Amino acid sequence: MATITMPTTPARTRIAPSPTGDPHVGTAYIALFNKALAVRSKGQFLLRIEDTDRERYVEGSEKMIFEALRWLSLDYDEGPDVGGPHAPYRQSERSAIYKKAVDDLLSRKQAYRCFCTAARLEQMRSDMKARKEQPGYDRTCRKLSEDDARAKLAEGVACVVRLAVPLEGQTAFEDGLRGKTVFENRTIDDQVLLKSDGLPKYHLANVVDDHEMRITHVIRAEEWITSTPKHVLLYRAFGWEAPAFCHMPLLRNKDKSKISKRKNPTSLIWYRDEGFLPEALVNFLGLMGYSMSDQREIFTKEEFIADFDISRVGTTGPVFDLQKLEHVNGEWIQKRISLDDFVRRISAHWKGKYDEALVRKLAPLIQPRIKKLKEWSDYADSFFFGCPDYKTEELSGKRTPAEAAAILDRTIALVAGAPSFEHKALEEAAKAAAAEANMKPRDFLAAVFVAVTGKPVAPPLFDSMEILGRDETLARLRKARAKLA
């Protein structure tokens, strides 16, 4: 049960993605809710890059995160590429800050140095496994005397620093969306805070930075919930006040499993390349775990933020249904953007592949028909790059080739002699020809449609003819007729 309410003072929120690959759709989802809380409370929304795990680090990933957030207009007030009063916002550049924090914990015995070698830890783990004990550090070095520890340090023995987790009792915190959450301390491992190379581990860097950056609300995915007691213990060890925690429900595949690449594309780059509008993707993410007070399904980011109330975020796993996203995207393309805007977006999406003047002519015919910018090519290509090779079966459809040929002959005569090449006049003439042939216009025109547009899906026939012009229309009809000979 949600216990959190909207803050009455400015909130500072953040996302803290790790640059380990393509920017993830979950990052955008969490960013939206963090941004909404910050904007609604007249606070700030930050981007911090958590790049301390050098093994999982992927070159270029950070830049893609910046670009993806900007593409979605989920811009941040402070961050590595925009600066801010708490710079640097990249953890790899904050080592001195973590070192100082750890020294403070060591001096107050809230943390201790652990000299166990990798081989010893390995042995310990396999022994524990054999005894079917819960895995975790056996706290050998926690019992080392100060003198012994100092001697090892002086000898230059490599060490990590671990948090001295209370051995008994419980650690509880209030999850703003889920209520009181309690963990038994004996189930919490003595976390490594600082590695032997002096670099921090996630828990330490995350807590130190949230404190230093004055974060008031940590809104993050449910998968981090087991980290939170460790963070709460760290805040206590430092003597700092912890921020409010809200763990958002995980996005799920249709089968309710955690969203995964295997079942759903997860890269924001993929969504951009498919021709989803950033507005539509943000709109769709706003529907995950939240519903507008008037149940509206199509809304802008600004409308979402204006409506946003964190106490109304649900915790049941929202299903990331691609078909639903396509529907939302279709609504955006067809109803929420102007024709001029559509033309601009087509040109930008296709990076100038299509002649702008012709895009403009075709746009009114295609905009009402597509759900993704990528589908433009299905409808438009035959206007730009000529007719694809016809397939006899497609041309003849339900008729025999001879019947289809007769229809095309009749149409060629009609098109050649049409007094006007305006689509309404063409339609009238074709209907008359169909009546003469004793056929329904639809049946009569099936072959003509394929001959003119080259495809079973295309803009309406007579508009297409008008745009192609008489010569090109005739050329296509003749080429198709020859195929049926």
Ligand code: GLU
């Ligand atoms: N670096 C973590 C991530 O990759 C941050 C989790 C958090 O928000 O605390 O998502």
